[in-house]
Amino acid sequence: MLKPKVISQVLRQASTNGINAALLMNAGGSLLAFAAPSDREARIYAAIAANLWSTYLKSSNSDAAFRNEKQEDDLRLLILPCEEGVVAIAAPSITMLVCLVGDKSVDLGMLKAKIEAVSRHLSEPLEKVASYQQ
């Protein structure tokens, strides 16, 4: 069973040192848990992040350039540096996405390490949930 309170605590732990928001959502962009300054911002980030992930997933699946028919060649992480901040998106399970939004002071390497750690931490319990959905 998933405990929403614990997931929020995990996400809150990631929201330090320039990370303004940490979100857990499904592939459609519906939020499951989040740590963000406001609900509105979290919903906007989640909707756009899910859309971005699906755009890249579709393009990589269609041309098969980086897949070579092997699962280990799937899309793992997206990083989007913007003028006023940076966004990172990863998929801890088939149906779930994790998104971190940081300000411009955040180093890309630290952001990558953080999202990989959160994603790894959440992957096992989320995989169990995904198996019920299928």
Add this chain to the structure above:
Amino acid sequence: MTAQESFQALTQPYFEKGLKAALLTDREGVVVLECISPEAPEGIKDPALSTAFSIANNQASKMGLKKNNSIIGIYGTHQVIQIDNYPLIITLVALSTANTGKYLKVPTGNKTTLVILIKTL
């Protein structure tokens, strides 16, 4: 020196550090300049990558973080770094273990070549 030659000269040092391909395309995926290693994955010239970038670049600019400059996609064995240089896109394909930060600095050196190309467009 032709534009192709100067693009090649600019990207050549990065090929020793894990870069597999460097492409300069428009937003529809038409290749303007290219420099591809024989070990590069197949299908990297597929326009789907560039069109995905132009859609994603536009959407990411609406997140409230001002304009999106680049998108880094990390796959199992490769990483794709796409840098916006309106109206063109620089696409770099490298090993996933390669130093991403180094590739993000490529467009600063490429500015003169790009300015000439953008003017001609």
